Amino acid sequence: MIKHIAMFKFKAFGSAEEKKNYFCRLEKAFDGLDKSIPEIKFLQIGFDQLQSDASFDFVVNVDIENMEALPVYANHPEHQKAVAVIKEMAAERKVIDYEF
Numbered sequence: 001m002i003k004h005i006a007m008f009k010f011k012a013f014g015s016a017e018e019k020k021n022y023f024c025r026l027e028k029a030f031d032g033l034d035k036s037i038p039e040i041k042f043l044q045i046g047f048d049q050l051q052s053d054a055s056f057d058f059v060v061n062v063d064i065e066n067m068e069a070l071p072v073y074a075n076h077p078e079h080q081k082a083v084a085v086i087k088e089m090a091a092e093r094k095v096i097d098y099e100f
Helices: 016-030 069-075 077-089
Strands: 002-010 040-047 058-064 090-099
Touching: 002 069, 016 040, 016 077, 058 069, 069 077, 077 090
Parallel strands: none
Antiparallel strands: 002 058, 002 090, 040 058
């Protein structure tokens, strides 16, 4: 199995309401993705609670069957829709993929 973790820092939001609406859109973008992309064996997203200088704002935690399935997942049209939402506000991204 491959663990794929992607973390994102977002640009500054204009208001708390704008941030809340964007986070709701992210939740919706990832909701059910594990059911529409067969390569996903586990999917979890999360929003930072600590909000320290070292914190990232959003994380995507995915288990994929093997390395060959990773690009299939990454290029899947439903995943690309979620990526488009992330790209609207992403200022920084960090990723790790490891076998477990």
